Amino acid sequence: MSNKMWGGRFGEGPDRIMEEINASIGFDQRFFAQDIEGSKAHCRMLAETGIISRDDAEKIVAGLDQVLAEIESGKFEFRRDLEDIHMNVESRLSDLIGAAAGRLHTARSRNDQVATDFKLYIRDTLDHLDGQLRDLQEALLTRAEEHAATIMPGFTHLQTAQPVTFGHHCLAYVEMAGRDRGRLSDARKRLNECPLGAAALAGTSFPIDREQTAKALRFERPTRNSLDSVSDRDFVLETLGAASIAATHLTRLAEEIVIWSTPGFDFVRLPDSFTTGSSIMPQKRNPDAAELVRAKAGRVIGALTSLLIVMKGLPLAYSKDMQEDKEAAFDALDALSLSLAAMTGMVKTMSVNEESMRAAASRGFSTATDLADWLVRALNLPFRQAHHVTGALVAKAEQKGVDLDGLSLDEMREVEPGITDEVYSVLGVDNSVASRTSFGGTSPKNVRAAVKWWRDELGRDGGR
Numbered sequence: 001m002s003n004k005m006w007g008g009r010f011g012e013g014p015d016r017i018m019e020e021i022n023a024s025i026g027f028d029q030r031f032f033a034q035d036i037e038g039s040k041a042h043c044r045m046l047a048e049t050g051i052i053s054r055d056d057a058e059k060i061v062a063g064l065d066q067v068l069a070e071i072e073s074g075k076f077e078f079r080r081d082l083e084d085i086h087m088n089v090e091s092r093l094s095d096l097i098g099a100a101a102g103r104l105h106t107a108r109s110r111n112d113q114v115a116t117d118f119k120l121y122i123r124d125t126l127d128h129l130d131g132q133l134r135d136l137q138e139a140l141l142t143r144a145e146e147h148a149a150t151i152m153p154g155f156t157h158l159q160t161a162q163p164v165t166f167g168h169h170c171l172a173y174v175e176m177a178g179r180d181r182g183r184l185s186d187a188r189k190r191l192n193e194c195p196l197g198a199a200a201l202a203g204t205s206f207p208i209d210r211e212q213t214a215k216a217l218r219f220e221r222p223t224r225n226s227l228d229s230v231s232d233r234d235f236v237l238e239t240l241g242a243a244s245i246a247a248t249h250l251t252r253l254a255e256e257i258v259i260w261s262t263p264g265f266d267f268v269r270l271p272d273s274f275t276t277g278s279s280i281m282p283q284k285r286n287p288d289a290a291e292l293v294r295a296k297a298g299r300v301i302g303a304l305t306s307l308l309i310v311m312k313g314l315p316l317a318y319s320k321d322m323q324e325d326k327e328a329a330f331d332a333l334d335a336l337s338l339s340l341a342a343m344t345g346m347v348k349t350m351s352v353n354e355e356s357m358r359a360a361a362s363r364g365f366s367t368a369t370d371l372a373d374w375l376v377r378a379l380n381l382p383f384r385q386a387h388h389v390t391g392a393l394v395a396k397a398e399q400k401g402v403d404l405d406g407l408s409l410d411e412m413r414e415v416e417p418g419i420t421d422e423v424y425s426v427l428g429v430d431n432s433v434a435s436r437t438s439f440g441g442t443s444p445k446n447v448r449a450a451v452k453w454w455r456d457e458l459g460r461d462g463g464r
Contacts, residue, residue: 022320023080027327031085034120036068038113039089041216042196043104045209051107056100063097064089085117086110107208109200111230111318116196118326120217122239125333126188132340133181133246134458137174139347144170145451149444151429152267152357153366160364163429166357168442170347171450176249178454183242191235194219198229201317231317233307233325240304240329243336247297250339254294257346261287266356271349274342289342296335303332361429365394365404370435374426379418389416403427 040061047057067089070076082088087110094101147166154164194214197204203226210222223229260267274289306328310321368390375386392415397404400411405427412419425431436442 019080022083024084024323024326025078025080025082025088027330028085028114028117029078029088030330031114031117031121032071032089033068034117034124035085035089035113036064038116038120038196038213038217039104040064041213042108044216045212046103046106048212049207049209051206051208052103056103059097059100060093060104063093063101066096067092084110084114086113107197107199107204107206109198109230111200112195112198112226115198115230116194116217118233119191119195119219119235122191122235122329123188125337126184126239129243129246129333129337129340130181130184132337132344133177133184136340136344136347137177137454137458139344140170140174140177141451141454143167143347143352144174144447147352147354148447148451149433150352150354150357151361151433153361153364154442160360160366162369163361163366163432164436164442165433165444165447166352166354167444167447167451171447171454173249173253174454177246180242180246180249183245184239187235187238187242190238192220193223194221195223195229197222198226201227201230227317231314231322233311233322236325236329237304237307237311240300240307240332243332244297244301244304247300247336247339250343251294251297253343253347254290257290257350258287258294261285261290265360266353267360268350268352270346271351274346274349289346293339293342296339299335300332303328358429362403365397367404367427367429367432368394370426370432371404371423374423375416375419378420378422379416381416 043052043057043060043064046052047054067076070092076088076092078088079091082091090101090104093104144167147170150166151163152166152169153160154162154169194210194217196213196217197208197210214220214222257268257270259265261270270285270287270289274287275285276288307325310324314321371393372383372386372390375381375389376383379386381389393404393407393412396411396415397407400406405424409419409421409423412423426435433442433444437446440446
């Protein structure tokens with residue numbers, strides 16, 4: 001096999017091992033749309049600056065459109081001997097229009113070409129992920145509004161702590177998703193500079209117009225340093241960092257769905273479309289979709305770690321090491337996208353068992369804090385003393401086998417003589433959640449106000 005790309009320099013061509021380790025067309029072919037878009041912008045700029053003729057430019061653009069159509073229709077034959085998407089496109093262009101195709105690579109290197117392609121791809125992916133996160137927020141807001149007053153236990157250490165509303169719980173993930181979108185937006189802003197024109201590493205002697213190509217490809221500006229333009233992948237690292245945090249947030253909700261759908265909790269029920277059965281136990285409904293969302297975070301975080309190690313210690317400018325930047329990134333961003341789709345589907349379709357949630361919230365002395373707060377307000381006890389009194393009353397209720405509101409007034413006065421029957425107004429889960437009216441608190445009134453705020457926010461600018 002000969003490698004025509006290098007002409008006579010490597011007349012014998014690389015052997016099979018070299019081809020196997022060197023070729024990237026198996027994965028970078030997904031850049032085809034971005035590669036062709038960048039090539040068309042570059043070609044038009046070359047014509048505008050008089051570097052190539054307008055006649056050649058027209059042939060090149062028309063040929064590139066034909067190549068794009070062939071790829072999109074599935075008729076294009078990708079060749080491993082041509083290494084990558086750039087050479088595959090250029091080779092086919094040469095077949096279609098002849099020698100004029102060779103003018104396309106004027107004032108350009110594969111180094112600035114791939115950096116541009118990757119930025120365009122990541123930018124498109126960021127926009128897609130942002131839309132998916134917004135869809136998740138919308139789904140969570142719908143459930144929050146439906147369950148603004150649905151009482152459930154709030155946990156710390158996975159132990160019953162205080163009553164909250166399910167709507168408030170959903171809103172916590174709306175906030176997380178909002179910050180995830182902010183991080184993705186920040187990554188997009190920083191990557192939105194065009195490397196095209198940096199050439200191999202030092203720029204070019206041709207009178208190119210980098211402002212034109214940057215504008216044509218919807219970048220804010222061209223990159224300012226040719227060495228940096230082709231030698232860093234921090235825009236991918238930043239994206240994977242933001243993706244890792246988003247995936248971690250998804251694992252928390254996924255874990256809760258797994259727990260909530262167990263018989264011991266029975267808080268939610270996933271539909272058949274997001275569960276599977278057991279091969280041996282006919283009664284089982286396994287929350288496989290949630291479990292897989294929980295697991296896929298490992299792939300996202302692993303990709304970030306992998307690329308950090310690839311980039312560590314690389315001297316300027318480009319090194320072939322950087323070819324290893326794509327597969328893991330593609331896999332990670334695909335995994336996050338799939339996870340978001342699955343989680344949004346689960347949030348939309350799961351049924352909520354309000355009775356089980358309420359019963360669980362009523363167990364475990366979840367209103368103990370309300371009692372302590374009342375002792376401070378009504379009896380002017382120092383909080384530490386109120387904490388001690390409440391603990392003693394919890395112990396008494398445990399011994400009797402009742403909740404705090406099951407203690408008689410006389411039994412309470414054995415611990416603290418100043419207690420009046422007014423104390424019963426703060427006991428009970430309904431009274432508890434209704435009282436949590438501080439900004440950001442769980443009261444149904446607060447939940448409804450927060451839902452409205454978020455809907456307004458999403459309506460203004462997409463909520464990023």
